[in-house]
Amino acid sequence: MEREGTYQKLFGFLGNAIAAFPDLRQGKNRHYSMADIARGAFGVFFCQSPSFLAHQQLIEQAQGRNNGRTLFGVERLPSDNHIRAHLDGVDPRLLRSVFQLTSEHLIKEKVLERFRSVGNTLLVALDGTGYFSSESIHCQQCSVAHHKDGRTVYTHSVVLAAVVAPKIAHVIALQPEFIRPQDGTDKQDCEQRAARRWLEEAAPLYSDLDITLLGDALYATQPLIQKVLDAEMGYLFTAKEDSHKYLYEEITSLEKLGEIHFLERKHWTGRKHQIWRYRWVNGVRLRNSDDSLNVNWAELTISGEEGKKTFHTACIGSHLVSEENVEEVVQASRTRWKIENENINTLKTKGYHFEHNFGHGKEFLAQTLLSLNLIAFLFHTALELLDHRCALIRATLPRRDTFFQHVGVLTQYMCFQGWQQLMLLMLEGLRLSDPDG
Ligand SMILES: [Zn+2]
Known part of the structure; x- marks a missing residue:
């Protein structure tokens, strides 16, 4: 099981964060633990398969075991409805530690050193992007725009942060900052204010990294630059x-x-x-x-x-x-373009269904699901950077989404004891020799 190391380590960061989720459910309907609900949702994103949980139910019936349990530690498989109902009360901020611990792990494994650029600093790009828009569905966390033509439009946007490097295709996601209504102010939140909050909260966590922040002209204002210097x-x-x-x-x-x-x-x-x-x-x-x-x-x-x-x-x-x-x-x-191209574009078009509406909720659901999706993206990158088998298979297949589509399909038909068993099967199928063999 030692080879499971990287996968187990990353999953442990997520497991610890999930363990701190509040259980706001009352009375009946507690058949599923909050951990099962959160881990099940993560499985959907990690395997990039919206029907992941339904397929695991089928495998469980046929084989008496399923990948939800073996790969993601889910004791009882929740349904999509359980996920929608019970993750709604979970503040996405409870997942921030996963981003921090993963980047610390990448530093410890000397992976981030390869990303250093100008003045031997790490480039961290910030960029805002929208991920939801509707004229009917909305929640407490929506930004609201009343248009002159009478339409009311509800949207969600987020400032994404990622470590980027000129000659490396990978980008490493750091904790996001959601653009959302803030307590104590009637002002609509905006990208610049969210970026300032990101600096206040993330800067102390990453202060040892020696960072150069990248941003578009929106960031190039005196108040924001002063925050960066502070x-x-x-x-x-x-x-x-x-x-x-x-x-x-x-x-x-x-x-x-x-x-x-x-x-x-x-x-x-x-x-x-x-x-x-x-x-x-x-x-x-x-x-x-x-x-x-x-x-x-x-x-x-x-x-x-x-x-x-x-x-x-x-x-x-x-x-x-x-x-x-x-x-x-x-x-x-x-x-800086890499946060748009490699990060946001990958999330929107390369299998992550970033803008797909898995469910909106009344409180936090849209943001918490987005955070789990970002963590799946981060773990995929970390596994490619740390796991030789994963890196070789990924490099052999034409595209990143091909790799995870295959993972998604394989987990629909077979139950794997762990990540490495899955990697070995893919190596064998592609007639590749085991880089760790
Ligand atoms: Zn909303």
Whole structure:
């Protein structure tokens, strides 16, 4: 069973968090423990199979055992209705420790060291995304918009956080911060306020990691940057001429004085030559006020040989920019796209049914199910990074969702004693030699 180590370790983090779930049920209907209900829901997400529990009922009837028990520790298989009814009262914040403990485990196993980038820091991208919208279904945690045409629209959004690295395809999910009505204020919550809460709550947990935060132009404001600096983190946020008018006036003035540095590099794409032109300057005032912060600015413009511009990006940040590191700084800032592409897009399109409505609930259900889904995504990544067998199978199959679709199908027909038995069967089927054999 020693080989089950990684899987058991990760699952233990989840099991401990689930053990602290409150049991708000009253009277009858306590046939299923809260642990069974939460573990059963997780099984659905981990196997990316909405019918996972129904299939395990069938296997139980046929074989007297099922994967819910052997892989996920579910004693009695709950139904989807039990999950909807009983997870609704569970605050998703109770799952935050799973993200923290998993990232600590990845640090201990020296996996996160490979992700280090500019200034030897870890890049953590923050980005807000919507995951629910309806004109009828709603709960206490919905954001509400009353439109001029009389429609009322209920939505859920979340600020996702993930460790990203320029040359690594994997992203490692950190705890999310939900955009939701806050006690003590009538103001609608928004991405910036949620990002500030993320900094207040997550920063102390990750303060030893030496983090550079990445975010779009929405994050590049003085109050948010001040919060980042207070949290002793670095940052690289997108800067835009239309959203940072004063900053760009300063840059134009500095340019007239010959203070803007530049560097040109020729790149061969395999088909054509490109000119990559970097410009940068340190210590520019962010806004027109006495207490303005000074920021370091860097820009990249890519042009074809004929001079036509094909790409432009600019960022402001805490890292001092020089000829030696300007390419690395801009590359780190551009890595922000991975939270949209590798993280949000994967969750929405690669089998995670991120926007699929498993059930909304009246209180927390939509958020708690989303958190369990994110944890499934995190565990899949961690297993790929830590389990050699999983990594080899995953690399052999064309896509990430193919791998988990296969896991989903196999667990519909066979009962596995543990994760490694499942991995060995897949290795054998693909005629791959066991990397741990
Ligand atoms: Zn809602």
